[in-house]
Structures are given as structure tokens and as C-alpha cells.
Amino acid sequence: MTVAGLLPIALLGGVIGLDTVSFPQAMLSRPLVAATLGGALVGAPAQGLLVGAVLELIALETLPVGASRYPEWGSASVVAGALYASDAGSAVGALVAAVLGALAVAWLGGWTMVKLRQHNAVVARRHQAALDAGSRGAVLGVQLSGLTADLARGVLLSGAAYAVLVPAERALLTHWSLPEQWSRAALVATAASVAVGAMWKLFHSTPWARWLFVGGLGAGLLVLAAR
Amino acid sequence: MTPRTPMPPARPPLPLRTRAAMLLRLFAIQGSWNYETLMGNGIAFCLEPALRMLPGGVHTPAFKAAMARQGRYFNAHPYLAAFAVGALARAELDGETPERIERFRAALCGPLGSVGDRLVWAGWLPLSSLAALAAFGAGASALVVVITFLLLYNAGHVALLVWGLGTGWRQGMAVAAGLGHPVLRQGPAIVGGAAALAAGLAIPLALARVVGAGRVLLGEILVAALLGAVIVVKAQARIEGWRFALLVVSAVVLYSVIR
Numbered sequence: 001m002t003v004a005g006l007l008p009i010a011l012l013g014g015v016i017g018l019d020t021v022s023f024p025q026a027m028l029s030r031p032l033v034a035a036t037l038g039g040a041l042v043g044a045p046a047q048g049l050l051v052g053a054v055l056e057l058i059a060l061e062t063l064p065v066g067a068s069r070y071p072e073w074g075s076a077s078v079v080a081g082a083l084y085a086s087d088a089g090s091a092v093g094a095l096v097a098a099v100l101g102a103l104a105v106a107w108l109g110g111w112t113m114v115k116l117r118q119h120n121a122v123v124a125r126r127h128q129a130a131l132d133a134g135s136r137g138a139v140l141g142v143q144l145s146g147l148t149a150d151l152a153r154g155v156l157l158s159g160a161a162y163a164v165l166v167p168a169e170r171a172l173l174t175h176w177s178l179p180e181q182w183s184r185a186a187l188v189a190t191a192a193s194v195a196v197g198a199m200w201k202l203f204h205s206t207p208w209a210r211w212l213f214v215g216g217l218g219a220g221l222l223v224l225a226a227r
Numbered sequence: 228m229t230p231r232t233p234m235p236p237a238r239p240p241l242p243l244r245t246r247a248a249m250l251l252r253l254f255a256i257q258g259s260w261n262y263e264t265l266m267g268n269g270i271a272f273c274l275e276p277a278l279r280m281l282p283g284g285v286h287t288p289a290f291k292a293a294m295a296r297q298g299r300y301f302n303a304h305p306y307l308a309a310f311a312v313g314a315l316a317r318a319e320l321d322g323e324t325p326e327r328i329e330r331f332r333a334a335l336c337g338p339l340g341s342v343g344d345r346l347v348w349a350g351w352l353p354l355s356s357l358a359a360l361a362a363f364g365a366g367a368s369a370l371v372v373v374i375t376f377l378l379l380y381n382a383g384h385v386a387l388l389v390w391g392l393g394t395g396w397r398q399g400m401a402v403a404a405g406l407g408h409p410v411l412r413q414g415p416a417i418v419g420g421a422a423a424l425a426a427g428l429a430i431p432l433a434l435a436r437v438v439g440a441g442r443v444l445l446g447e448i449l450v451a452a453l454l455g456a457v458i459v460v461k462a463q464a465r466i467e468g469w470r471f472a473l474l475v476v477s478a479v480v481l482y483s484v485i486r
Contacts (some may be wrong), residue, residue, distance in 0.1 A: 024254035025305060027352065027380050032359055036369045045369040053363050053433050056356055061468040063348040066302060066340065067262060071469055093483060095437075100480055103473040120261035124268060131268070131298050134291025136275060139298055143272045146259030178483040185444040185451075188437045190475045192430055192448070193455025194468035199426040200460050202349050206419035216427020220364075223428075224435055224445075 001166055006159055008041050009082050013158020014151045017075040017109070021064065022150040029074025031055030031102075038081025048081030051098045055080065057191040058103070061198030072109025075158045076102045083165055093176035096183045097169045099191075105161045112153050120146045235321060235399040241277060246392065248276035249312060253388050256312075257305050264300045270312065271298035277316035293319045296328060302336045304343020306387045311335045313395020314402040321399060331400050338403075342411050347383070350418035355380035357425035364432020 016037065020029040028034065032052045039048015059073045080102035084094055123145050124131065130138035176183075203209035240246070256269035274297050281290050297319075303311055314335070318328050359376035367375070394405040431449065438445055455475075459468050466474075 021260060022255065022258045025257070026254075026377065026384065027355075028377070030356060030376065032356065032363070032376055033373050036373050040369070049363065049369040049372060050437060053360060054437055056360060057430070057433065058469050058472045060353055060356060063344065065344055065348055066265070093480075096476060096479060096483075100473075100476045103469065103476060106469070107473070117261050120259050121263045124259065124261055124264060132295055134293070134295035134298075136285055136290075136294060139268060139271045139275065139294060142268050143255065143258045146261075146268075147255060150258070172480070172484065175484045177486050178479070181438075181443045183479065183483065184438055185448050186479045187476065188434045189448045189451035189455060190472050190479075192434055192452035193459050194472050195426070195430055196452060196456035197459030197463070197468050198353075199423060200456065201463060202353060203419045203423045203426075206416055206423065208420055209423035212420050212424040213427040216424040216429075217431065218427070220428040220431040223365075224431055 001163060006163055009038065009078065009162045010155045010159030012037060012041055013075040013078040013162075014153075014155030016078050017072060017154020017157065018147070018151045020072055020074045021113070022147050029072075029077070031059050031073050031077040031080075034074050034077035035081030035084075035102075038078035038083075039085035040081075041078075042082050042085045044085035047085035051080050051084040051095060051102070052077060054095070054099050054187060054191045055102055057188075057195040058099075060195050061201065069110050069114055071103075071106035072113055072157075073102075073106050075109050075154045075161070076105035079105055079158055079161045079165060082162060083169060086166070091173045091176070092180045093173050093178065093183050094169070096187050097172050097176075099187060101161070101165045101169065105157070105165075108161070109157055112157055116146075116150055116153050119149055123149075232401040232403065234401045234404070235317065237397075238317070238321075240393075241280075241316070241396060245276045245280065249273055249316070250388060250392060252276070253305075253309055253312065253392070256308055264298070265302045266305065266308065267297075267299050267301040270301045270308065270315070273308075273312045274316055274319070278319060280320060292325070296325060297332075299332075301332065303339035304347060306347055306384060307339040307343035307391060309388045309391030310395040310402055310405060311339060313392040313397075314399055315395075317396050317399035323400065327400070335402075338406055342406065342415075345415040346411065346418065347387070350415050350422060351383045352380065354418055354422040354425055355383075357422055357429045360433045361425060361429035364429055364434075364436050366436065 016029050016034045035052030035055060036045050036048040039045045055077055062070050064070055080098045083101060084098035124142050127138045127142055252273040256273055257266055259268045260266055271294050278290055278293050279285055355376055358379055359372050362375045363372045395402050398405050434448060435445055459471055
């Protein structure tokens with residue numbers, strides 16, 4: 001893999017990773033968007049969207065609440081979208097391998113966010129005297145330092161993950177033995193389990209929610225039957 | 228019963244340029260989020276364009292004292308923090324005492340956090356995702372799915388920021404009245420109901436599209452998904468859903484490779 005091939009993925013992963021919390025939090029970092037953009041970067045947005053949809057179902061339960069630690073889906077989804085959309089996308093088991101890669105990177109990304117927040121505290125402490133004196137420059141400097149560090153975090157994470165996962169996926173797929181239909185069935189059943197579980201956790205106390213869910217499910221199944 | 232803070236006298240809106248600068252900075256309010264002051268520095272960062280309007284400008288003790296005060300610990304939902312930024316700008320420019328501003332600041336944290344988490348993270352975000360997943364399941368192109376999600380989600384996101392900043396500025400330290408608005412009180416339940424309906428519709432459609440032409444094994448997948456969901460809910464205190472997915476997908480990969 002060349003640096004020229006890796007750089008766009010790393011840069012996109014950085015921008016999308018920045019969106020997760022720091023700027024602009026417009027949810028470009030949701031898997032549906034980030035994986036599609038990752039796929040688009042290697043010329044196949046529809047493949048990226050497919051892996052993004054599976055990851056979005058799993059990510060539904062993630063609430064990016066304040067100090068809690070959660071997976072960083074943005075950079076991970078860019079990597080997974082690009083991985084699946086690259087030539088490995090046509091291989092049996094590639095979708096499962098891309099989702100597994102994304103889950104691992106999202107886990108690692110969550111850890112890097114904790115480290116970033118600790119680093120931000122160190123930077124703020126270093127400027128404590130100026131901040132206590134109301135220095136405008138210190139406030140702007142601490143803010144820009146945090147934003148820059150987050151961008152760098154996303155670039156490094158995405159670049160390293162893609163560099164490792166492309167050869168790892170190719171090696172894995174040469175030993176893959178499950179038929180594609182069974183691989184996909186196991187994957188989507190797992191993603192849907194997490195999604196339905198997430199909906200239960202979020203809305204079981206909302207009045208009428210379970211009946212609305214059942215009504216929607218009935219409508220969805222009717223649409224499927226009518227096709 | 229605690230007496231309500233009276234509404235401050237009407238004051239002209241902030242200059243457009245100042246409001247635009249504050250709004251833009253609100254998108255980066257969590258840029259230096261850390262475990263000690265949380266988004267405190269971000270609040271000072273967002274308020275800075277308004278504080279420049281203090282008599283004498285940026286080189287005065289009043290400006291520096293306000294910047295130092297606003298950079299301390301603060302916690303809120305990042306979008307609803309716009310209410311705090313507007314109200315704190317008004318309080319500083321109205322010349323409220325530091326003690327009153329600090330008490331007011333501390334009192335805002337709880338409500339702005341819990342309401343925002345329920346309305347946005349646990350309501351609007353899943354609803355927007357599910358609407359986009361329904362579009363995906365209906366066969367929409369990648370561009371349509373992405374635009375559906377981003378437009379829907381960010382319509383709510385930007386509206387909250389603009390509304391919060393304006394309401395905070397108009398109501399100043401009486402902004403608690405603004406937090407009693409029906410959108411914030413009843414919104415989470417209404418959005419939650421809509422998201423539950425969208426979930427029922429979107430999940431089977433999205434599954435069918437991922438499974439692909441012929442929908443092989445779709446019935447088995449739906450049954451397995453419902454059984455899996457029961458496990459996820461029952462085990463929620465011990466394992467998060469994404470970790471459950473990581474375990475199961477790892478097992479599938481391992482089985483496929485070693486069998």
C-alpha cells in the first residue's frame with residue numbers, strides 16, 4: 001500500500017473523528033455517513049453504505065453522553081467503508097471482516113478519546129495561571145490545541161487502522177469457509193439484535209412505545225411481503 | 228417555592244456579527260473537553276465575542292474577570308449549552324454581580340444536561356438514524372440516504388443552537404422559563420414514540436437490503452434477531468450491545484476460518 005493510497009483515508013478519518021465530539025458534531029461521524037464517505041473515497045459509495053447500515057444498527061445504542069466512554073464510530077466507519085469498498089468487497093466474508101475490523105477500531109478509538117481528554121486537561125493545567133487571569137489568548141489557545149489534537153488523533157488512528165486491516169483482511173479471507181449467505185445472515189441477525197435491544201433500552205418507558213414499535217414492525221413486514 | 232427570577236428589561240439583540248461568531252463557536256464548544264473543567268473553556272470560548280462588548284473592550288479588568296469566571300467547570304449538553312451561552316452573555320453585559328453569575332452558572336448545569344441527553348442523544352439522533360435506515364431499506368441511493376440523515380438531524384441541531392442562543396440572550400437569568408418550553412418538556416416523549424415506530428419499520432427493511440436479492444434466510448434472521456435482542460436486554464447490566472456484537476462476530480469469523 002502506498003502513502004498516496006493511505007493519506008486520503010487517514011485525512012477523511014481525521015475530519016470525521018473530529019466531528020464525533022469536537023467540531024462540528026453534525027453527525028458526519030455516524031456510520032451511515034462515515035462509511036459511505038469512506039467507500040466513496042475508493043470509488044464505491046454503495047458498498048460503503050452497506051457496511052455503514054450494519055454498523056449504524058449496532059451504533060444505535062451508543063449515547064455520546066459527556067464523560068462516559070463509548071466507541072468512536074466515525075474513524076472506524078471510514079476505515080470499514082473503504083476496506084469493504086476496495087477490491088476485497090466482492091470476496092465471500094468481506095462484509096463480516098469489515099464489520100469486525102470496524103468494531104475493533106471503534107473500541108480502540110474510544111480509548112484514544114479518553115487519552116485525548118486527559119491530554120486536554122494537561123494542556124489546560126499548563127495554562128492555568130493565564131486562564132485564571134482571564135487571558136483571551138490562553139482560552140483560544142487551549143481550545144485550538146484540543147481541536148488540533150483531536151484531528152491528529154483521528155488521522156493517526158484511521159491511517160494506522162487501514163494500513164493494518166487491508167493485509168489482515170486479505171489474509172483472513174483466503175481462509176474463509178462459510179458461504180456468503182450464512183455469513184451475512186449471522187452478521188445482520190447480530191446487528192439487528194443490538195438495534196432492537198437498544199430501542200428497548202431507550203424507549204421502553206415511553207408511553208405507547210412498544211405498541212408503536214409493533215405497529216411499525218407490522219408495516220415493515222407488510223412492505224417486505226408486498227415486494 | 229423558590230421565587231422565579233423576573234424577566235430582565237428588553238435589550239436590543241446582539242449585533243449580527245457577534246451572534247454569528249458565537250453561533251459558529253458553539254459548533255466547537257467541546258473542542259477542549261477534559262475531565263477537570265469539562266466544557267468550561269468552551270463556554271468562555273463561545274462567550275468571548277460578546278464579552279468584547281464590555282465597556283473598554285478586551286484589555287479591561289472586567290473583560291479578564293469575566294473570561295476567567297466563564298472558563299471554569301461547566302457541564303451541559305453541547306447543543307443546549309447555547310441557552311447558557313446566551314444567558315451568560317446577557318448577565319455579563321448587564322453587569323450582574325460575579326456571585327449571582329456563578330450561582331446561576333452552577334444551577335444551569337443539571338437541567339441543560341439531562342434535558343439535552345433525553346431530547347437529542349436518546350431521541351432525535353436515533354429517530355434521524357432510523358429514518359435514514361428506512362430510506363436505505365426502501366432502496367434509496369447512498370446519496371439520498373446520507374442527505375436524508377444529515378438534513379433531518381442537523382435541522383434539529385442547528386434549530387436548537389439558534390433558538391437556545393436567542394432565548395438565552397432575551398431571557399438572561401430568567402432563562403429557566405425558556406427551559407419549560409413544551410419542546411423541551413414533552414419533546415423527548417413525542418420523539419421517543421416516533422423513533423419506536425420508525426425502528427419497527429426500518430429494521431426489517433434494512434435487514435432485507437443487507438441480506439440482498441432473494442432474501443435468503445430472512446425469516447430465520449428475524450427470529451434470531453428477536454431472540455438476540457432478548458439476550459442483549461437481559462445482559463445489559465453486564466455487557467453493552469456493541470461488545471455483544473464484537474463477541475458474536477469474532478466467533479463467526481473464528482468458526483469460518485478454523486472449520
